[in-house]
Amino acid sequence: MLLSNSPLPHQQSFKHLAGKNFKPTPKNSHPLSLMTTKSKSKSKKTLTPNPTECTNPIPDIEDFSPSETLKIRSSLLRWYDENHRKLPWRKETNHGDDDEGRAYAVWVSEVMLQQTRVQTVIGYFDRWMERWPTVQHLAAADLEEVNEMWAGLGYYRRARFLLEGAKAVVEGGNFPRTAAALRGVRGIGEYTAGAIASIAFNEAVPVVDGNVIRVITRLKAISANPKETATMKSIWNQNLHLLQDLEISTRPSWNWEQLCALQLALIALPAQFLISVVHFQSQVSAKKLRLQITPQRF
DNA sequence: CTCCCGATTA
Protein backbone atom coordinates (compact mmCIF):
# COMPACT_ATOMS: atom_id res chain seq x y z
CA MET A 1 0.00 0.00 0.00
CA LEU A 2 1.92 2.94 -1.25
CA LEU A 3 0.37 6.26 -0.44
CA SER A 4 3.16 8.64 -1.17
CA ASN A 5 2.24 12.15 -2.09
CA SER A 6 5.18 12.50 -4.39
CA PRO A 7 5.34 11.22 -7.93
CA LEU A 8 6.96 7.85 -8.10
CA PRO A 9 9.92 7.60 -10.41
CA HIS A 10 10.22 3.85 -10.37
CA GLN A 11 7.95 0.96 -10.00
CA GLN A 12 8.37 -1.78 -7.50
CA SER A 13 10.82 -0.04 -5.35
CA PHE A 14 10.56 1.64 -2.03
CA LYS A 15 13.45 3.79 -3.10
CA HIS A 16 11.00 6.05 -4.85
CA LEU A 17 9.88 7.32 -1.50
CA ALA A 18 13.32 8.30 -0.47
CA GLY A 19 14.45 10.74 -3.08
CA LYS A 20 17.18 10.57 -5.66
CA ASN A 21 20.05 10.34 -3.28
CA PHE A 22 18.70 7.38 -1.47
CA LYS A 23 21.16 4.58 -1.10
CA PRO A 24 20.43 1.38 0.66
CA THR A 25 22.11 1.02 3.97
CA PRO A 26 25.42 -0.54 3.14
CA LYS A 27 26.08 -3.88 4.66
CA ASN A 28 28.42 -4.01 7.55
CA SER A 29 28.74 -0.27 7.53
CA HIS A 30 27.66 0.24 11.06
CA PRO A 31 30.65 0.98 13.21
CA LEU A 32 28.83 -0.24 16.26
CA SER A 33 27.80 -3.39 14.58
CA LEU A 34 29.74 -6.25 15.99
CA MET A 35 28.41 -8.90 13.76
CA THR A 36 26.23 -8.26 10.77
CA THR A 37 25.31 -9.88 7.56
CA LYS A 38 28.32 -11.77 6.53
CA SER A 39 29.13 -13.30 9.83
CA LYS A 40 28.90 -16.86 8.86
CA SER A 41 28.26 -18.12 12.31
CA LYS A 42 25.95 -20.85 11.26
CA SER A 43 26.60 -22.45 14.58
CA LYS A 44 23.60 -20.73 16.03
CA LYS A 45 22.34 -23.78 17.77
CA THR A 46 23.90 -25.51 20.72
CA LEU A 47 27.31 -24.06 20.09
CA THR A 48 27.81 -20.97 22.16
CA PRO A 49 31.42 -20.94 23.14
CA ASN A 50 31.68 -17.19 22.97
CA PRO A 51 29.71 -15.48 25.74
CA THR A 52 29.35 -12.26 23.75
CA GLU A 53 27.83 -14.14 20.87
CA CYS A 54 25.03 -15.92 22.58
CA THR A 55 22.92 -12.90 23.47
CA ASN A 56 21.70 -11.58 20.15
CA PRO A 57 22.60 -12.60 16.63
CA ILE A 58 21.95 -9.06 15.40
CA PRO A 59 23.53 -6.69 17.86
CA ASP A 60 22.39 -3.46 16.29
CA ILE A 61 18.72 -4.36 16.49
CA GLU A 62 17.13 -3.81 19.84
CA ASP A 63 13.50 -3.68 20.76
CA PHE A 64 11.83 -0.32 21.03
CA SER A 65 11.62 0.83 24.59
CA PRO A 66 8.17 1.89 25.82
CA SER A 67 9.05 5.56 25.57
CA GLU A 68 10.45 5.11 22.08
CA THR A 69 7.28 3.35 21.11
CA LEU A 70 5.20 6.26 22.36
CA LYS A 71 7.26 8.82 20.50
CA ILE A 72 7.36 6.96 17.26
CA ARG A 73 3.71 6.12 17.44
CA SER A 74 2.58 9.65 18.08
CA SER A 75 4.79 10.95 15.31
CA LEU A 76 3.39 8.41 12.92
CA LEU A 77 -0.16 9.24 13.89
CA ARG A 78 0.46 12.94 13.59
CA TRP A 79 1.98 12.47 10.19
CA TYR A 80 -0.97 10.39 9.12
CA ASP A 81 -3.52 12.90 10.37
CA GLU A 82 -1.87 15.78 8.60
CA ASN A 83 -0.52 14.30 5.41
CA HIS A 84 -2.24 11.13 4.42
CA ARG A 85 -3.81 10.96 1.04
CA LYS A 86 -7.26 9.69 0.34
CA LEU A 87 -7.21 6.87 -2.12
CA PRO A 88 -10.10 5.01 -3.71
CA TRP A 89 -9.40 1.74 -1.92
CA ARG A 90 -9.46 3.36 1.46
CA LYS A 91 -12.76 4.92 2.32
CA GLU A 92 -12.86 7.09 5.38
CA THR A 93 -16.24 5.80 6.42
CA ASN A 94 -16.99 4.24 9.75
CA HIS A 95 -15.70 0.77 9.90
CA GLY A 96 -18.77 -0.99 11.08
CA ASP A 97 -20.63 -0.91 7.83
CA ASP A 98 -18.94 -2.99 5.22
CA ASP A 99 -15.66 -4.41 6.33
CA GLU A 100 -15.80 -7.22 3.81
CA GLY A 101 -16.18 -4.72 1.03
CA ARG A 102 -13.21 -2.86 2.38
CA ALA A 103 -11.24 -6.08 2.65
CA TYR A 104 -11.93 -6.84 -0.98
CA ALA A 105 -10.86 -3.36 -2.02
CA VAL A 106 -7.67 -3.56 0.02
CA TRP A 107 -6.97 -6.99 -1.42
CA VAL A 108 -7.35 -5.85 -5.02
CA SER A 109 -5.34 -2.70 -4.47
CA GLU A 110 -2.54 -4.49 -2.67
CA VAL A 111 -2.09 -7.02 -5.42
CA MET A 112 -1.99 -4.27 -8.01
CA LEU A 113 0.38 -2.19 -5.91
CA GLN A 114 2.82 -5.04 -5.61
CA GLN A 115 3.92 -4.35 -9.12
CA THR A 116 2.68 -0.94 -10.22
CA ARG A 117 2.90 2.61 -9.00
CA VAL A 118 0.02 4.33 -7.27
CA GLN A 119 -0.89 6.72 -10.06
CA THR A 120 -1.31 3.90 -12.53
CA VAL A 121 -3.09 1.63 -10.10
CA ILE A 122 -5.82 4.18 -9.37
CA GLY A 123 -7.19 3.92 -12.88
CA TYR A 124 -7.02 0.15 -12.98
CA PHE A 125 -8.54 -0.09 -9.53
CA ASP A 126 -11.50 2.14 -10.36
CA ARG A 127 -12.26 0.23 -13.53
CA TRP A 128 -11.88 -3.08 -11.73
CA MET A 129 -14.22 -2.12 -8.93
CA GLU A 130 -16.77 -0.78 -11.33
CA ARG A 131 -16.83 -4.07 -13.14
CA TRP A 132 -16.58 -6.30 -10.09
CA PRO A 133 -17.72 -4.30 -7.05
CA THR A 134 -17.59 -7.26 -4.65
CA VAL A 135 -15.83 -10.59 -4.28
CA GLN A 136 -19.02 -12.25 -5.35
CA HIS A 137 -18.98 -10.36 -8.62
CA LEU A 138 -15.36 -11.20 -9.19
CA ALA A 139 -15.87 -14.86 -8.39
CA ALA A 140 -18.39 -15.05 -11.19
CA ALA A 141 -15.91 -13.75 -13.73
CA ASP A 142 -13.75 -15.89 -15.95
CA LEU A 143 -10.06 -15.68 -16.59
CA GLU A 144 -10.36 -14.10 -20.01
CA GLU A 145 -12.18 -11.02 -18.81
CA VAL A 146 -9.93 -10.76 -15.79
CA ASN A 147 -6.88 -10.80 -18.01
CA GLU A 148 -8.53 -8.21 -20.19
CA MET A 149 -9.00 -5.87 -17.26
CA TRP A 150 -5.51 -6.60 -16.09
CA ALA A 151 -3.94 -5.91 -19.46
CA GLY A 152 -1.02 -3.56 -19.08
CA LEU A 153 -0.27 -4.42 -15.50
CA GLY A 154 1.79 -7.49 -16.24
CA TYR A 155 2.25 -10.30 -13.76
CA TYR A 156 -0.84 -12.05 -15.05
CA ARG A 157 -0.33 -14.91 -12.67
CA ARG A 158 -1.28 -12.56 -9.85
CA ALA A 159 -4.52 -11.68 -11.62
CA ARG A 160 -5.26 -15.36 -11.95
CA PHE A 161 -4.52 -15.91 -8.27
CA LEU A 162 -6.81 -13.03 -7.41
CA LEU A 163 -9.61 -14.65 -9.38
CA GLU A 164 -8.97 -18.07 -7.88
CA GLY A 165 -8.82 -16.53 -4.45
CA ALA A 166 -12.12 -14.77 -4.95
CA LYS A 167 -13.76 -17.97 -6.09
CA ALA A 168 -12.42 -19.78 -3.05
CA VAL A 169 -13.60 -17.08 -0.67
CA VAL A 170 -17.09 -17.11 -2.13
CA GLU A 171 -17.29 -20.87 -2.11
CA GLY A 172 -16.09 -20.88 1.46
CA GLY A 173 -19.16 -18.85 2.34
CA ASN A 174 -17.57 -16.17 4.47
CA PHE A 175 -14.68 -13.81 4.06
CA PRO A 176 -11.66 -14.90 6.13
CA ARG A 177 -11.31 -12.31 8.87
CA THR A 178 -7.93 -13.05 10.35
CA ALA A 179 -4.45 -12.90 8.92
CA ALA A 180 -4.02 -16.59 9.63
CA ALA A 181 -7.18 -17.49 7.75
CA LEU A 182 -6.37 -15.14 4.91
CA ARG A 183 -3.05 -16.86 4.44
CA GLY A 184 -4.92 -19.83 3.10
CA VAL A 185 -6.20 -17.85 0.13
CA ARG A 186 -4.45 -17.97 -3.21
CA GLY A 187 -2.17 -15.03 -3.81
CA ILE A 188 -2.38 -13.79 -0.24
CA GLY A 189 0.92 -14.03 1.55
CA GLU A 190 2.13 -12.76 4.87
CA TYR A 191 2.08 -9.12 3.89
CA THR A 192 -1.29 -8.95 2.15
CA ALA A 193 -2.90 -11.06 4.84
CA GLY A 194 -1.70 -8.65 7.49
CA ALA A 195 -2.75 -5.61 5.51
CA ILE A 196 -6.29 -6.89 4.98
CA ALA A 197 -6.70 -8.20 8.51
CA SER A 198 -5.51 -5.04 10.18
CA ILE A 199 -6.97 -2.44 7.87
CA ALA A 200 -10.32 -4.09 7.22
CA PHE A 201 -10.87 -6.38 10.20
CA ASN A 202 -9.14 -4.59 13.04
CA GLU A 203 -6.66 -7.27 13.88
CA ALA A 204 -3.47 -6.00 15.46
CA VAL A 205 -1.05 -7.90 13.28
CA PRO A 206 2.24 -6.43 12.12
CA VAL A 207 2.76 -5.77 8.44
CA VAL A 208 6.12 -5.47 6.76
CA ASP A 209 6.70 -4.41 3.22
CA GLY A 210 9.59 -2.65 1.55
CA ASN A 211 8.60 0.69 2.95
CA VAL A 212 8.23 -0.58 6.48
CA ILE A 213 11.66 -2.14 6.22
CA ARG A 214 13.06 1.20 5.23
CA VAL A 215 11.26 3.09 7.99
CA ILE A 216 12.22 0.68 10.73
CA THR A 217 15.81 0.37 9.65
CA ARG A 218 16.12 4.16 9.59
CA LEU A 219 14.40 4.64 12.91
CA LYS A 220 16.58 2.07 14.54
CA ALA A 221 19.70 2.71 12.47
CA ILE A 222 19.81 -0.95 11.60
CA SER A 223 22.70 -1.95 9.40
CA ALA A 224 21.94 -5.63 9.22
CA ASN A 225 20.94 -6.94 5.84
CA PRO A 226 17.14 -7.08 5.47
CA LYS A 227 17.54 -10.05 3.20
CA GLU A 228 18.66 -12.11 6.12
CA THR A 229 15.75 -13.96 7.61
CA ALA A 230 16.87 -13.07 11.11
CA THR A 231 16.78 -9.39 10.24
CA MET A 232 13.34 -9.67 8.73
CA LYS A 233 12.10 -11.52 11.74
CA SER A 234 13.35 -8.73 13.91
CA ILE A 235 11.73 -6.07 11.77
CA TRP A 236 8.39 -7.86 11.98
CA ASN A 237 8.87 -7.90 15.70
CA GLN A 238 9.62 -4.19 15.78
CA ASN A 239 6.40 -3.45 13.99
CA LEU A 240 4.53 -5.70 16.36
CA HIS A 241 5.86 -3.65 19.24
CA LEU A 242 4.49 -0.50 17.67
CA LEU A 243 1.02 -2.02 17.59
CA GLN A 244 0.99 -3.47 21.07
CA ASP A 245 -0.68 -1.74 23.97
CA LEU A 246 -2.20 0.90 21.78
CA GLU A 247 -4.42 2.07 24.61
CA ILE A 248 -1.45 3.78 26.24
CA SER A 249 -0.84 5.79 23.14
CA THR A 250 -1.56 9.46 22.68
CA ARG A 251 -5.01 8.88 21.30
CA PRO A 252 -7.83 8.37 23.74
CA SER A 253 -8.51 4.72 23.25
CA TRP A 254 -7.97 1.76 21.12
CA ASN A 255 -9.93 1.97 17.95
CA TRP A 256 -9.86 0.94 14.38
CA GLU A 257 -8.83 4.30 13.16
CA GLN A 258 -5.72 4.24 15.25
CA LEU A 259 -4.58 0.82 14.18
CA CYS A 260 -5.38 1.66 10.61
CA ALA A 261 -3.54 4.95 10.78
CA LEU A 262 -0.48 3.35 12.29
CA GLN A 263 -0.33 0.65 9.67
CA LEU A 264 -0.94 3.02 6.83
CA ALA A 265 1.57 5.50 8.13
CA LEU A 266 4.21 2.83 8.36
CA ILE A 267 3.38 1.44 4.99
CA ALA A 268 3.13 4.80 3.29
CA LEU A 269 5.60 6.96 5.11
CA PRO A 270 7.38 9.17 2.61
CA ALA A 271 10.97 10.23 2.90
CA GLN A 272 9.88 13.70 3.92
CA PHE A 273 8.66 12.38 7.20
CA LEU A 274 11.99 10.86 8.00
CA ILE A 275 13.57 14.27 7.85
CA SER A 276 11.09 15.68 10.31
CA VAL A 277 11.61 12.75 12.60
CA VAL A 278 15.34 13.06 12.88
CA HIS A 279 15.10 15.15 15.99
CA PHE A 280 13.59 12.41 18.02
CA GLN A 281 15.71 9.83 16.39
CA SER A 282 18.56 11.55 18.06
CA GLN A 283 16.87 10.77 21.32
CA VAL A 284 16.13 7.26 20.30
CA SER A 285 19.55 6.18 19.20
CA ALA A 286 21.87 9.11 19.36
CA LYS A 287 25.08 7.24 18.89
CA LYS A 288 23.92 5.30 15.92
CA LEU A 289 22.20 8.29 14.43
CA ARG A 290 25.31 10.40 14.40
CA LEU A 291 27.24 7.65 12.77
CA GLN A 292 24.83 6.51 10.17
CA ILE A 293 21.99 8.86 9.42
CA THR A 294 22.75 11.98 7.47
CA PRO A 295 20.06 14.32 6.17
CA GLN A 296 21.17 14.25 2.57
CA ARG A 297 20.62 10.55 2.55
CA PHE A 298 16.94 11.29 2.48
C1' DC B 1 15.78 -21.45 0.39
C1' DT B 2 14.99 -20.47 -5.26
C1' DC B 3 12.26 -18.90 -8.80
C1' DC B 4 8.92 -15.82 -10.90
C1' DC B 5 7.10 -11.68 -13.31
C1' DG B 6 8.31 -6.84 -16.35
C1' DA B 7 9.62 -2.04 -16.05
C1' DT B 8 13.41 0.36 -15.30
C1' DT B 9 18.11 1.36 -14.52
C1' DA B 10 23.30 0.49 -14.51
Add this chain to the structure above:
DNA sequence: TAATCGGGAG
Protein backbone atom coordinates in the same frame (compact mmCIF):
# COMPACT_ATOMS: atom_id res chain seq x y z
C1' DT C 1 23.01 -7.06 -21.43
C1' DA C 2 22.41 -7.81 -16.77
C1' DA C 3 20.93 -6.49 -12.29
C1' DT C 4 17.39 -4.75 -9.52
C1' DC C 5 13.01 -4.49 -7.23
C1' DG C 6 8.97 -7.22 -3.96
C1' DG C 7 5.56 -10.11 -2.64
C1' DG C 8 4.06 -14.82 -3.24
C1' DA C 9 4.50 -19.82 -4.78
C1' DG C 10 6.88 -23.93 -4.81
